[in-house]
Amino acid sequence: MGRLILKNIHKTFGKDEVLHGINIETEENQFLILVGPSGCGKTTLLNIIAGLERESAGDILINDRRVNDQSPKNRDIAMVFQSYALYPSMSVRDNILFGLVNRHVPKEEREQILQDVAHMLQLDHLLDRRPRQLSGGQQQRVAIGRAIARRPALFLFDEPLSNLDAKLRVEMRTEIKRLHQQLQTTMVYVTHDQIEAMTMGDLIAVMNDGIIQQLGTPDAIYNDPANRFVAGFMGSPSMNFIPVTVCQGEGTVWLEVREEGQAVSRLPLPPVLQSGLKTAVDRKVILGIRPEQITDPGSAREGSALHTMELKVDMTEPTGADTLVFTRLHKTPLVARAHPSTKLVLGSNTPLSFHMERAVFFDPDDGQRLA
Amino acid sequence: MRISSAFSPGRWLIYGVLTLAALFFLLPFYVMLVTAFKTMPEVYSTGILALPDSLNFSAWIHAWSAATIGAASEGIHGYFLNSFILVIPAVIISTAIGAFNGYVLTHWRFRGSNIFFYMLLLGTIIPFQIVLLPMAWVQGRIGIAGTLVPGLMMVHVIYGLAFTTLFFRNYYVGIPHDLIKAARVDGAGFFSIFFRIMLPVSTPIIMVTAIWQFTMIWNNFLFGVVFTQGGQQPVTVAINDLVDTVTSVHMWNVDMAAAIFAALPTLLVYLIAGKYFVRGLTAGAVKG
Numbered sequence: 001m002g003r004l005i006l007k008n009i010h011k012t013f014g015k016d017e018v019l020h021g022i023n024i025e026t027e028e029n030q031f032l033i034l035v036g037p038s039g040c041g042k043t044t045l046l047n048i049i050a051g052l053e054r055e056s057a058g059d060i061l062i063n064d065r066r067v068n069d070q071s072p073k074n075r076d077i078a079m080v081f082q083s084y085a086l087y088p089s090m091s092v093r094d095n096i097l098f099g100l101v102n103r104h105v106p107k108e109e110r111e112q113i114l115q116d117v118a119h120m121l122q123l124d125h126l127l128d129r130r131p132r133q134l135s136g137g138q139q140q141r142v143a144i145g146r147a148i149a150r151r152p153a154l155f156l157f158d159e160p161l162s163n164l165d166a167k168l169r170v171e172m173r174t175e176i177k178r179l180h181q182q183l184q185t186t187m188v189y190v191t192h193d194q195i196e197a198m199t200m201g202d203l204i205a206v207m208n209d210g211i212i213q214q215l216g217t218p219d220a221i222y223n224d225p226a227n228r229f230v231a232g233f234m235g236s237p238s239m240n241f242i243p244v245t246v247c248q249g250e251g252t253v254w255l256e257v258r259e260e261g262q263a264v265s266r267l268p269l270p271p272v273l274q275s276g277l278k279t280a281v282d283r284k285v286i287l288g289i290r291p292e293q294i295t296d297p298g299s300a301r302e303g304s305a306l307h308t309m310e311l312k313v314d315m316t317e318p319t320g321a322d323t324l325v326f327t328r329l330h331k332t333p334l335v336a337r338a339h340p341s342t343k344l345v346l347g348s349n350t351p352l353s354f355h356m357e358r359a360v361f362f363d364p365d366d367g368q369r370l371a
Numbered sequence: 372m373r374i375s376s377a378f379s380p381g382r383w384l385i386y387g388v389l390t391l392a393a394l395f396f397l398l399p400f401y402v403m404l405v406t407a408f409k410t411m412p413e414v415y416s417t418g419i420l421a422l423p424d425s426l427n428f429s430a431w432i433h434a435w436s437a438a439t440i441g442a443a444s445e446g447i448h449g450y451f452l453n454s455f456i457l458v459i460p461a462v463i464i465s466t467a468i469g470a471f472n473g474y475v476l477t478h479w480r481f482r483g484s485n486i487f488f489y490m491l492l493l494g495t496i497i498p499f500q501i502v503l504l505p506m507a508w509v510q511g512r513i514g515i516a517g518t519l520v521p522g523l524m525m526v527h528v529i530y531g532l533a534f535t536t537l538f539f540r541n542y543y544v545g546i547p548h549d550l551i552k553a554a555r556v557d558g559a560g561f562f563s564i565f566f567r568i569m570l571p572v573s574t575p576i577i578m579v580t581a582i583w584q585f586t587m588i589w590n591n592f593l594f595g596v597v598f599t600q601g602g603q604q605p606v607t608v609a610i611n612d613l614v615d616t617v618t619s620v621h622m623w624n625v626d627m628a629a630a631i632f633a634a635l636p637t638l639l640v641y642l643i644a645g646k647y648f649v650r651g652l653t654a655g656a657v658k659g
Contacts, residue, residue, distance in 0.1 A: 052552050073558040085549035089571030102558035146557070158549075 002063065002153040002186030003028050004049065009058035011044055011210075018044055019210045022058070026203060031180050033201035034190045037233070041210040042190045043158060049188060050156055051075050063153050073102075075154075078147035082159040084139045086131035086146075093127040096146050117145045120182075137168045144176070148183065157189040161196065173200060194234045198222065206230045223358075228367035231288050231360060237324060237335045239288045243364065248281040255287060257330055264330055270305035270357045276371030277361060285370055286362040291324065293355040294336035305357040310349040311336075327352065407431060407628035414623050430624035434632060438625055440612045441601060447629050449602065450609035454589055454636075457519055457605055461527040462584045468528070469535020469580060470573060474565050476536070477543040478551045488540065494533025499593045502530060510598065519603040526598055527588045534587075535580050542576040543569065578647035586637050606633045 004026045011019040019041045026032050034042040047053040049060060051072040060067050067075045078099070086095050096117055100110045118124045121141045131139055140160060147155055157176070161169045177200055180187050191197055197204050198218045206213045206221060206229075214226040225231035231239045244255040244267065253274040257265040267287070269277065277285070300306050311334070317324040318340060325336040325344060336352050344350055361370040406414060407430050408423040436446040475481075476488050506526055510516040515525065546569065554564045595605040604612075610629050641648070 047552075050552075050556060052555060072552075072556045077556065079553065079556045081549040081553055083547050083549045085547060085553035087550065087554070087568050089568070098554070098559070099557035102563070146553075150557075 001028060001184065002155075003061075004032065004154060004186055004188065005059075005061040005064070006045075006049070007059040007061070009045065009048060009060070010056045011041070011048060011053070012056045017056075017210065019048075019055075022212055024205055024212070024215060026186055028186065029180075029184050030186050031177075031200060031202045032186065032188045033197040033204045034188065034207060035192065035194060035197040035204060035233075036207035036213075038192060040207040042192075042207050045207075046156055046158055046188060046190045049154070050077055050079055076152050077154045077156055078150045078152040079156040079158065080140075080143050080147050080160045082162055084131070084143040084163075086139055086142055088131055091128050091130060092123060092134070092142050095131065095142055096123075096149050099146065099150050113149050113151075117149045120148070120179075121145045136164055137172065140164060140172060141175075144179070148179070153185065155183075155185055155187040157187065159191055160189075162191070162193070176200065194236065198234065206233060208233070225288075225360060226369055228286060228288065228362040228369075231362070235290055237291050239290050240294070240332075240334045241362075242287040242289070242329060242332045242334070243284060244287045245284055246277050246280045246282065248278070253277055253281065257332075259330060265309070267354065268305070268307055268356065269359075272357065273359065273361075273371055280361070280370055284364050286364050286367075288360040288362060289354060289356075289358065291335040292337045293358045294334065294352050295355070296336075296338040296342040297351050297353045298342070299337075299339045300353040301355065304353075304355045306353045307356055308351050308353045311352050312349050313344050313346055315346065316344050325350070325352070403627040403631055407624055407631055409624050411620065411622060411624060430622070431628040431632075433622070434613075434625045434629035438613055438622075438629065439616050440609050441616070443602075447606055447609050447613065447632060450604055450606040451632060453519055453603065453609075454605040454607070454633075457524055457527070458585055458588045460520065461524045461531070461588050462581055464524075465528045465531040465535050465584050466577060466580045468532055469537075470539045470570070470577070471565065472532070472536040473539025473541075473543045474569055476540045477546070478548060478564075478569075479561065488536075491533050491536050494530075495537060497533075499530070499591075502526070503593075503597055507597070517598065517600055517603065519599055519605070523594060523598045523603075523605070526594050527584075527591065530594070531584050531587065534583060538576055538580045538583070539573070542573065546572065575647060575650055578644055578650075582640055582644055582648050585640055589637050 004024065006022050006024040009019055009022040010017065022041075022045060024032065034045060036042050044053060048055045051067065051070060055068070062075060062077070087098065090098065093114065096114055097110055100113065105113075114127075118127060121144060123138075123141060123145055126134060126138060126142070131142070134142065140163075143160070160176075161172050164172060173196060176187075176189075189196075189200060197206075198221075201218055203215065204218055204221045205215045208229050214221055214230045216224075216226075221230060221234055225234065228241065232241070242257065245258050245263075247254050247256050253269050255267040255269060256263040257267070297306075297308055309329070311327040311329065313325055313327055314333075315326040317326070320340070322337050323340050323342065323344065325338050325342075327334050327336060327350075338344065338350075338352075342350070362368065363370055402419050405421070405423055406419065408426050408428075409417070410427055410429070413423060413427075434446055435448050437444060438446045440447065440450070472491075476484055506529075507516065510522055510525070515522040550568055551564055554568050559567065589605075590607065591605075592607040592611065595608040596611070599605070599608070610626075610633055613629055614626050
């Protein structure tokens, strides 16, 4: 259950418009991620869905019921906060039951729900503790338990994992995903962490400057970004952006890196990408290529449209699974991913293979995707 | 970072200065105490710092139940009681309204709430004297002029609101707004959040505010002397009358005993609740 539709949501604070017409429609039981840098409007949007802030225009539908004029209490939602927001003076039990007591749920039913929730989240032995006697991870579980106890149509999460340490964050990520499968309810999850967005979401809305830059599956967002912002925001390390000029001649299209009008490097294009760039011939475009698409030749995939160049190693960052190579293509800094066994000497040249078939192109002025 | 030893010269200097300051401030109280235990002949024959020959309670008894104040010779006990009748409701009401104001000003902001808060802040620097005339006029109009309760009590409640609101507002600013949002999603309303979420975590600031208000109102003289007369007066005003009511000889020992009686409640409040006062003043945000 649980289906959320946002129609043309606007929000203004005084003279500043912070949301410029947000449209989102989820299926039932979807995991929707609102991701973006701080100040992009994602938390404001979540508060509007919850009814904690009033939208300036637009419609909010939960399970096809327009809830604009409903108080948070009557929207059939539950919310988990970044700061956990557990009531400090109440025991874990009372925290979990607070929403049920306010809604006059009968006592026997409350006890049953409490048992179920405590069991599901392994809180049984903590029910009589106060929030301050719990660890961060336990507090987070209580906060989630409090939300689950309500059995809402819609769960709202406001950066729930950002106060946890790295290990716990990964564990809770899995736990929330498991809960989503178990509860069969739509969840809306706000985060600024693109890894959380990629790993947890069915549907990702990448937001910036109060606009949805792209709404799509994790795969579409990552591999088929709508614009340079989405391409640069999702993925770590960030996508490489190289200013190039599109050239055409003798029935083929290629790219040139130019310095003061002179071509200093030439990059071939696989045929599938050539047609898309025909309209941009003689223009400057931004070539986008992810670090994992620039590898040592040994790691290159068979059958790829490879282009190998010798580039100078400025710095390396071994991550264990692979080694990040910081280099430059003329003046443009690049990050590449090499197999950890690759011999890399700082200051020396090393061959790096560009998987050009995965390259994407953006307009240098407005950042929109060209091909 | 260097950890200084407990016996470094700097420490000795600090403790020395503090001890001198403490002695300096305690000296008047010492004089009051020894004088109150002396008989009048003793007061005249010994130095003011000299200890009494014996612990003589007659001045205390006289001050409490027989000294002449105004027209009656019944001591200060009635006025002492007056002060309690005044202070207890005034403290409770001003603290309660301050808590409520602080809650609204931090978590239910409205258009102009900042201006409202700054105007209230202004109230903390308004001298007592400025309020006298308008307050007397208002009290006359609503027909409570000259009464201890509600008249004088109302003066103290209104004057104290600026302070109590400021205290609670600054405390509640540290309580994460997420708590209020969570409670609203959980179906709690405006009052339910105040009573069930905010008040239970407010003990430190309630103590600070109550001590502050108790001390301010108990010790206040000007409002008492302006807004009450005769048997309605609080103890501070009664002491002044006691000292002013000159009979054949000026009974210093009785004056001192009466003054100590009047100072006792605030002294006790600080001794009993002082640690809460310090704790409340330094209390930070309540971690959610």
